[in-house]
Amino acid sequence: MTAKDALEQYKDLNAELRQINNRLQVLSAEPAHFASDSVLASPAHEPYQNRPIPIRGNVQEKDVSEEFQSLTKYYKHLRKKLYAECLHAESIIARVDDPKARTIIRYRYIDGMEWNEIADKLDDGSTMDSVRMYTKRFLKNL
Numbered sequence: 780m781t782a783k784d785a786l787e788q789y790k791d792l793n794a795e796l797r798q799i800n801n802r803l804q805v806l807s808a809e810p811a812h813f814a815s816d817s818v819l820a821s822p823a824h825e826p827y828q829n830r831p832i833p834i835r836g837n838v839q840e841k842d843v844s845e846e847f848q849s850l851t852k853y854y855k856h857l858r859k860k861l862y863a864e865c866l867h868a869e870s871i872i873a874r875v876d877d878p879k880a881r882t883i884i885r886y887r888y889i890d891g892m893e894w895n896e897i898a899d900k901l902d903d904g905s906t907m908d909s910v911r912m913y914t915k916r917f918l919k920n921l
Contacts, residue, residue, distance in 0.1 A: 782871045782921040786888040789868040792861050793889075799858050806851055814838045871921070880917045883910055 814836065819829040868888070875881045879901075886892045886900060895907040905913075 783918045785864070785868045785871055786884060786918075789865065789888050790891045792865050792868070796858060796861050796865070799854050799861070803851065803854050803858075806847065806854070875917075875921075877917065880914070883914050884917075887914065 816834045817831040818834060820832050821827045821829050872881060872884055872889075875884065882901070883897055886897045887894075892900070893907075894911045898905045898907045898910045901910065
């Protein structure tokens with residue numbers, strides 16, 4: 780994968796990460812039924828008499844719980860892989876010595892701005908075409 784490809788995919792990687800994080804959040808809120816029970820235990824001091832101690836909580840069936848854990852593990856693995864790809868794109872940007880190029884690259888590939896928006900943000904008299912060509916030449920030399 781070229782540096783340009785990694786940068787162009789950055790915005791989509793972030794969108795996919797948001798989607799996976801939302802999915803993990805939804806999964807963690809999956810319904811379970813409420814259960815209660817009690818156990819007998821005695822205090823750590825005298826008189827040592829057994830007393831019932833209530834236990835309450837949400838419980839999922841075993842087969843549902845296993846599938847839930849497998850799916851959660853898969854999403855977490857995928858999230859880790861996507862973060863690694865984002866880190867690769869960030870390392871490409873970090874290697875750029877030219878601050879103007881870094882700024883343009885961040886605006887375009889991380890923030891997803893259009894060329895005319897970038898030219899306006901630079902506020903240095905750049906046009907949409909000059910910013911696009913500057914970036915194109917810069918990425919060609921990466």
